[in-house]
Amino acid sequence: MQINSAKDLKVYKAAYELAMRVFELSKTLPLEERFALTNQIRRSSRSVCLNLREAWAKRRCEAHFVNKLTDCDGENSETDSSLDFAKDCKYIAADQHAKLAALCEEIGRMLGSMIKNPGSFLSH
Numbered sequence: 214m215q216i217n218s219a220k221d222l223k224v225y226k227a228a229y230e231l232a233m234r235v236f237e238l239s240k241t242l243p244l245e246e247r248f249a250l251t252n253q254i255r256r257s258s259r260s261v262c263l264n265l266r267e268a269w270a271k272r273r274c275e276a277h278f279v280n281k282l283t284d285c286d287g288e289n290s291e292t293d294s295s296l297d298f299a300k301d302c303k304y305i306a307a308d309q310h311a312k313l314a315a316l317c318e319e320i321g322r323m324l325g326s327m328i329k330n331p332g333s334f335l336s337h
Contacts, residue, residue: 216334218269219265219266219268219269220266222265222269223323224265224320224323224324224327225262225265225266227316227319227320227323228258228261228262228265228285228289228320229262230316231258231261231292231313231316231317231320232255232258232259232261232262234313234316235254235255235258235292235296235313236255236258238254238299238305238309238313239251239254239255241304241305242299242304243304246304250295250298250299250302250304253291253295254292254295254296254299257288257289257291257292257295258288258292260284260285260288261285261288261289261292261320264281264282264284264285264288265281265282265285267281268281268282268284268285272334272335272336273335273336273337275331275332275335278331278334278335279328279331282324282327282328282331283328285324286321286324286325286328289317289320289321289324290317290321292317293314293317293318293321296310296313296314296317297310297314
C-alpha cells in the first residue's frame with residue numbers, strides 16, 4: 214500500500230481510534246475531574262496523532278522524525294497512565310480499561326518499531 218500521508222499509517226489509524234474512544238469515555242468522567250484527568254487524557258491521546266502528523270512532515274531529517282516519534286510514544290504512555298488512574302479511581306470498568314490499555318500497548322509497539330527502523334519512512 215502506498216503511504217501518502219501519516220493518515221495512511223496503521224499506527225495513526227490505531228491512535229486516532231484510541232483518541233476517539235478516550236473522548237467518548239471522558240464524557241462519563243466525574244465533573245470534578247474536568248480540569249484534571251478529563252483534559253489530560255483527551256490531550257495526551259490526541260497528541261499522539263498530532264505528533265505523528267508533525268513527524269511525517271519532518272521525514273527529511275531522521276533525527277527530527279525520530280524525535281517526534283519519541284514524543285508520540287511519551288504521549289501514548291501518558292494516556293496509558295491516565296487510563297490506569299481512571300480504572301483505579303473506579304471511573305471505568307476493568308474490562309474497558311483492558312481493551313484501551315491493549316490498544317495503547319499496540320500503538321507503543323508500532324511506534325517503537327518505527328523509532329528503531331525509521332529508514333523506510335524517510336523521504337530522500
